[in-house]
Amino acid sequence: xxxxxxxxxxxxxxxxxxxxxxxxxxxxxxxxxxxxxxxxxxxxxxxxxxxxxxxxxxxxxxxxxxxxxxxxxxxxxxxxxxxxxxxxxxxxxxxxxxxxxxxxxxxxxxxxxxxxxxxxxxxxxxxxxxxxxxxxxxxxxxxxxxxxxxxxxxxxxxxxxxxxxxxxxxxxxxxxxxxxxxxx
Numbered sequence: 740x741x742x743x744x745x746x747x748x749x750x751x752x753x754x755x756x757x758x759x760x761x762x763x764x765x766x767x768x769x770x771x772x773x774x775x776x777x778x779x780x781x782x783x784x785x786x787x788x789x790x791x792x793x794x795x796x797x798x799x800x801x802x803x804x805x806x807x808x809x810x811x812x813x814x815x816x817x818x819x820x821x822x823x824x825x826x827x828x829x830x831x832x833x834x835x836x837x838x839x840x841x842x843x844x845x846x847x848x849x850x851x852x853x854x855x856x857x858x859x860x861x862x863x864x865x866x867x868x869x870x871x872x873x874x875x876x877x878x879x880x881x882x883x884x885x886x887x888x889x890x891x892x893x894x895x896x897x898x899x900x901x902x903x904x905x906x907x908x909x910x911x912x913x914x915x916x917x918x919x920x921x922x923x
Contacts, residue, residue, distance in 0.1 A: 741873045752880035755887035762894060769898070769907040773831065776838040780845035785811040787853050790860055800863045 760782070767775045788810045792803035818841065826834055867878040898904035 744874045745876065748874075748876050748880050748884075752877075752883040755884050759887050759890060762890065766894065773834050773838070776835065777841035777845060780842045780849075781811055781815065783849055784814065784845055787849055790853070793860055800860075 760778075763778055763782075764774060767773070767778065785807045788807035789800075789803045792798045792806050793800050796803075798806070822837065822841070823834075826837055862879045869876045869878055869881065898907065
């Protein structure tokens with residue numbers, strides 16, 4: 740029974756990570772009406788930014804994490820301005836092909852810049868455990884589940900009770916994406 744409970748918590752933590760990835764797909768789809776196949780590559784890029792800032796440059800993990808968020812946001816903004824902005828109003832299959840191309844491009848850039856960097860980043864919580872009777876649970880698994888629950892609650896409240904969240908749901912229900920070609 741002890742092993743079962745440990746595996747249950749570990750599985751819930753891993754499932755929380757997958758659920759957060761899915762939440763990213765949902766938010767992007769609700770905002771644009773398009774599934775972004777490059778999302779995984781942006782997460783990969785963020786992970787390597789954290790690695791570079793933390794391990795290579797020796798910065799604090801949380802500062803590295805914040806800088807990686809800013810870095811990926813800047814890369815995303817540049818891609819939106821240079822590529823995606825001109826695709827507004829294009830057929831959906833063209834946008835899907837662009838995001839698949841971005842997926843491949845970002846992966847190749849990461850593979851070129853961080854050649855064979857396989858050193859893992861230690862968890863900021865380390866290997867600290869919580870002991871409940873005979874059950875040993877990693878503290879990072881509890882934090883992962885808690886973060887996922889907070890994120891889901893925040894996005895639920897956003898989509899349900901804010902002007903922008905409700906507007907995103909309405910734009911999809913009428914099959915009109917929020918992004919449109921601006922008339923000049």
